[in-house]
Amino acid sequence: RKEVEQDPGPFNVPExxxxxxxxxxxxxxxxxxxxxxxxxxxEPKLLMSVYSSGNEDGRFTAQLNRASQYISLLIRDSxxxxxxxxxxxxxTSSASKIIFGSGTRLSIRP
Amino acid sequence: xxxxxxxxxxxxxxxxxxxxxxxxxxxxHEYMSWYRQDPGLGLRQIYYxxxxxxxxxxDVPEGYKVSRKEKRNFPLILESPSPNQTSLYFCASKRxGGYGYTFGSGTRLTVV
Numbered sequence: 251r252k253e254v255e256q257d258p259g260p261f262n263v264p265e266x267x268x269x270x271x272x273x274x275x276x277x278x279x280x281x282x283x284x285x286x287x288x289x290x291x292x293e294p295k296l297l298m299s300v301y302s303s304g305n306e307d308g309r310f311t312a313q314l315n316r317a318s319q320y321i322s323l324l325i326r327d328s329x330x331x332x333x334x335x336x337x338x339x340x341x342t343s344s345a346s347k348i349i350f351g352s353g354t355r356l357s358i359r360p
Numbered sequence: 361x362x363x364x365x366x367x368x369x370x371x372x373x374x375x376x377x378x379x380x381x382x383x384x385x386x387x388x389h390e391y392m393s394w395y396r397q398d399p400g401l402g403l404r405q406i407y408y409x410x411x412x413x414x415x416x417x418x419d420v421p422e423g424y425k426v427s428r429k430e431k432r433n434f435p436l437i438l439e440s441p442s443p444n445q446t447s448l449y450f451c452a453s454k455r456x457g458g459y460g461y462t463f464g465s466g467t468r469l470t471v472v
Contacts, residue, residue, distance in 0.1 A: 284459065293450055293463035293465050294450070294463050296462075299460070337403070348405075348461065349405075352402035
């Protein structure tokens with residue numbers, strides 16, 4: 251079983267739709283969680299950290315469920331510019347050891 | 361501008377010819393790391409460094425070497441490249457206690 255698993259997609263949704271991704275992790279000792287965004291042939295960029303209490307940044311909401319060991323990302327009112335691959339990232343007990351999911355591809359159509 | 365700089369961006373080489381991919385960060389970050397990204401496999405950590413002269417293996421270290429003689433630089437060395445090392449490579453850094461890594465723009469390596 252992979253340490254971090256994501257649905258690879260692709261998710262193809264119309265502009266303005268709400269879309270949600272989930273990501274599961276296997277190590278219950280994992281300490282911190284993130285969502286990264288990666289555009290085609292570009293480097294990953296930090297989108298947001300994920301906290302147990304949930305956090306929101308504009309149209310983006312991230313949630314962590316430690317009991318079920320998953321994190322989620324919700325994008326409301328999606329824009330064409332949201333088209334990208336979204337990477338789930340989990341930080342284990344070692345500060346420098348972070349594990350990336352394979353990514354979920356999102357395509358927003360006009 | 362705070363950044364991680366990798367060079368070269370693109371490299372085509374032949375099997376067995378030693379090469380070095382450079383990585384430099386100007387943010388005084390303690391942690392640096394190398395990843396390779398392959399279709400369907402995501403980003404996999406090759407080596408990481410927690411500070412000068414402190415390095416350790418990641419998940420896929422075979423065929424690679426690194427060094428951290430200065431805080432800002434973390435070169436990736438392929439002593440004898442093979443075709444299975446054809447990949448997209450990213451260098452990343454973060455400060456101690458910080459959260460997300462900052463990534464370089466990537467190096468697309470092809471070994472023929």
